[in-house]
Amino acid sequence: MSALPKTPSETRTGENGSPQLVIDTIRTLSMDAVLKAHSGHVGAPLGLAPVAYSLWTQFLRYDPTAPDWPNRDRFVLSVGHGSMLLYSVLHLAGVEEIDADGRKTGKPAVSLDDIKQFRQLSSKTPGHPEYRMTTGVETTTGPLGQGCGNSVGMALAERWLAARYNKPEAKVFDHDVIVLCGDGDMMEGVSSEAASIAGHLKLSNLCWIYDNNKVSIEGFTSLAFSEDVAERFRGYGWKTLHVADGNDLAAIEKAVAEFRQTDDRPTLIVVDTVIGYGLQKQQGTASAHGEAFDADDVKGAKRFYGWPEDKDFLVPDAAAKSFRAAVEGRGRPAREEWEAAFARYRAAYPELAAEIDAMRSGKLVAGWDGSIPSFEPDAKGLATRDSGGKVLNAIAEKVPYLIGGSADLAPSNKTKLGFEGAGSFESDNYAGRNLHFGIREHAMGSIANGMALTYVRPYASTFLVFSDYMRAPVRLSAIMEIPVVWVFTHDSIGVGEDGPTHQPIEHLASLRAIPGLNTIRPCDANETAEAWRIAMEQTHEPTALILSRQPLPTLDRTKYAPASGLKRGGYVLAGDPGETPDVILIGTGSEVSLCLAAYEKLVAEGVKARVVSLPSWELYEKQDDSYRDSVLPPDVMARVVVEQAGSMGWDRYVGAKGAKVTMSTFGASAPLAKLQEKFGFTPDAVVAKAREQIEARKS
Numbered sequence: 014m015s016a017l018p019k020t021p022s023e024t025r026t027g028e029n030g031s032p033q034l035v036i037d038t039i040r041t042l043s044m045d046a047v048l049k050a051h052s053g054h055v056g057a058p059l060g061l062a063p064v065a066y067s068l069w070t071q072f073l074r075y076d077p078t079a080p081d082w083p084n085r086d087r088f089v090l091s092v093g094h095g096s097m098l099l100y101s102v103l104h105l106a107g108v109e110e111i112d113a114d115g116r117k118t119g120k121p122a123v124s125l126d127d128i129k130q131f132r133q134l135s136s137k138t139p140g141h142p143e144y145r146m147t148t149g150v151e152t153t154t155g156p157l158g159q160g161c162g163n164s165v166g167m168a169l170a171e172r173w174l175a176a177r178y179n180k181p182e183a184k185v186f187d188h189d190v191i192v193l194c195g196d197g198d199m200m201e202g203v204s205s206e207a208a209s210i211a212g213h214l215k216l217s218n219l220c221w222i223y224d225n226n227k228v229s230i231e232g233f234t235s236l237a238f239s240e241d242v243a244e245r246f247r248g249y250g251w252k253t254l255h256v257a258d259g260n261d262l263a264a265i266e267k268a269v270a271e272f273r274q275t276d277d278r279p280t281l282i283v284v285d286t287v288i289g290y291g292l293q294k295q296q297g298t299a300s301a302h303g304e305a306f307d308a309d310d311v312k313g314a315k316r317f318y319g320w321p322e323d324k325d326f327l328v329p330d331a332a333a334k335s336f337r338a339a340v341e342g343r344g345r346p347a348r349e350e351w352e353a354a355f356a357r358y359r360a361a362y363p364e365l366a367a368e369i370d371a372m373r374s375g376k377l378v379a380g381w382d383g384s385i386p387s388f389e390p391d392a393k394g395l396a397t398r399d400s401g402g403k404v405l406n407a408i409a410e411k412v413p414y415l416i417g418g419s420a421d422l423a424p425s426n427k428t429k430l431g432f433e434g435a436g437s438f439e440s441d442n443y444a445g446r447n448l449h450f451g452i453r454e455h456a457m458g459s460i461a462n463g464m465a466l467t468y469v470r471p472y473a474s475t476f477l478v479f480s481d482y483m484r485a486p487v488r489l490s491a492i493m494e495i496p497v498v499w500v501f502t503h504d505s506i507g508v509g510e511d512g513p514t515h516q517p518i519e520h521l522a523s524l525r526a527i528p529g530l531n532t533i534r535p536c537d538a539n540e541t542a543e544a545w546r547i548a549m550e551q552t553h554e555p556t557a558l559i560l561s562r563q564p565l566p567t568l569d570r571t572k573y574a575p576a577s578g579l580k581r582g583g584y585v586l587a588g589d590p591g592e593t594p595d596v597i598l599i600g601t602g603s604e605v606s607l608c609l610a611a612y613e614k615l616v617a618e619g620v621k622a623r624v625v626s627l628p629s630w631e632l633y634e635k636q637d638d639s640y641r642d643s644v645l646p647p648d649v650m651a652r653v654v655v656e657q658a659g660s661m662g663w664d665r666y667v668g669a670k671g672a673k674v675t676m677s678t679f680g681a682s683a684p685l686a687k688l689q690e691k692f693g694f695t696p697d698a699v700v701a702k703a704r705e706q707i708e709a710r711k712s
Contacts, residue, residue: 091160166463
């Protein structure tokens with residue numbers, strides 16, 4: 014182990030309320046909480062405490078009495094395993110808790126008792142910061158790199174909001190986004206993708222502070238990581254600064270001040286820290302990251318800090334008072350000045366103010382759905398990616414804060430906003446509504462989440478097969494309950510000649526497995542319109558729209574049930590709902606029309622058949638038992654499901670003995686008709702399975 018740096022007692026700046034007293038309070042709270050929980054990561058909080066102190070007391074525009082102030086600076090702890098750093102800061106700053114409706118509860122966001130319950134069931138101090146669970150946590154930062162990606166979305170959204178709503182006499186939005194990140198973030202590819210696009214877009218309101226402690230779980234980072242990070246970021250177009258001593262408050266503050274003065278690019282500040290600073294045996298080593306330590310180790314660290322060894326969870330009054338006074342003393346006047354200015358803004362620009370109100374509350378502007386098209390019956394029909402694009406444009410023209418784009422696939426995904434004034438979001442036009450993410454699916458996902466956390470309504474699109482590249486942010490959108498719309502096109506072997514690498518098989522099951530994600534695979538243009546309607550009405554649930562490349566017939570809704578049935582997840586599309594059927598054919602997406610073709614053949618033979626369109630398992634499972642039993646009668650077990658995807662999960666609807674016309678292998682490269690024949694997606698094959706089911710139930 015390297016020699017200890019000079020002791021903090023040599024660098025104290027004063028008595029009561031000194032910076033060092035507050036910094037050591039953050040450190041000791043973090044150690045005590047981790048020790049009591051017998052679990053957690055204390056290394057980062059000990060090394061980064063001076064950085065957090067400087068940011069919160071000298072720079073962040075944040076009012077602890079109004080933690081949802083729209084123009085507050087965003088503080089993101091991308092090194093989420095160091096969560097006790099954030100919880101200690103929120104406690105010392107006296108951040109006041111607000112409920113889901115923005116009302117104060119009269120409780121602190123993080124009390125001392127909450128800190129004592131670190132990592133315990135139902136506490137407000139979970140192992141990694143969780144959005145919605147703890148006031149003051151701006152985003153859920155579990156998987157490394159996601160907080161970095163989110164921060165780019167936050168900074169991007171701020172630039173868009175400023176471009177649309179700011180006026181020469183009123184800056185409604187001009188906040189910054191500051192991130193603490195670490196070696197793990199720098200190694201994860203999503204951060205590289207996100208940093209690349211942030212540099213391209215010249216997001217000068219974004220600052221990443223890199224905790225360069227040179228240690229990861231397996232040992233020194235030199236085992237696997239030897240690049241010059243600052244040089245890499247300079248290549249991305251970032252300003253890079255270096256602080257050689259993570260305990261040097263003056264150097265930290267000088268670097269952050271330089272970020273604040275930079276107006277043409279984002280900033281990376283590399284801060285050299287000592288992981289586990291003060292732990293006599295563990296500091297500077299991998300064991301400081303997350304391995305267990307004991308009470309003697311904590312006492313030794315407290316001796317090193319000049320702290321009472323026998324005091325646990327000690328918060329000196331002077332530390333709390335001085336820290337809160339510094340944070341609130343700057344943040345509260347800024348917030349009050351902003352609110353007064355916004356009142357004048359509301360009087361001068363009532364329509365724009367109403368839009369801001371709607372965004373903040375998660376609501377939609379009046380008449381948002383007034384131009385959603387309905388589609389006439391058409392045997393040739395449209396690909397649902399095409400009808401989806403038409404519906405998206407109709408909605409976006411009415412909802413000015415619906416913005417998004419694709420991972421370089423907008424012409425294929427049909428997600429470009431083409432109406433007048435839509436434009437492209439670029440460094441010289443932050444008012445543009447078409448985002449060009451480049452071939453960066455993973456970053457696109459985490460950026461979209463950050464945008465949703467900053468009021469706008471984002472959508473992000475790619476091919477369904479590439480949802481694998483962005484599963485982490487899709488999953489996190491569900492964990493955080495934010496209404497991102499994920500548009501996944503080219504949804505089956507219907508991509509034909511592109512072959513098995515581009516033909517999704519297991520992806521539907523993978524998305525359906527995510528709790529709280531509403532995965533919808535519409536069967537025609539009108540179901541697609543209904544799917545977009547459902548997606549836009551969500552306030553706490555993301556939606557995955559699964560859309561086809563190939564044309565699908567637009568069904569005659571005078572002959573079949575209306576597409577509005579989609580809002581219930583599944584509905585009887587064909588067949589007498591009041592009649593007990595001999596067999597039920599269940600389909601989604603492009604296979605519904607195949608079920609209908611088989612249905613017509615069966616009915617012509619005198620079979621009492623039923624077709625159920627089941628585009629959303631999530632919505633269907635929310636219906637009551639009586640409705641679900643009316644769609645899929647429990648006593649009718651002759652069932653066939655038809656879907657050009659893996660069979661996983663379908664047992665719940667067809668039973669163990671039901672028939673599945675699904676995929677059990679990967680696809681192949683060939684024209685679609687040849688693939689349908691090879692893999693059994695033909696009316697005759699479905700009819701044959703239906704007959705087998707009927708006969709099996711007779712015996």
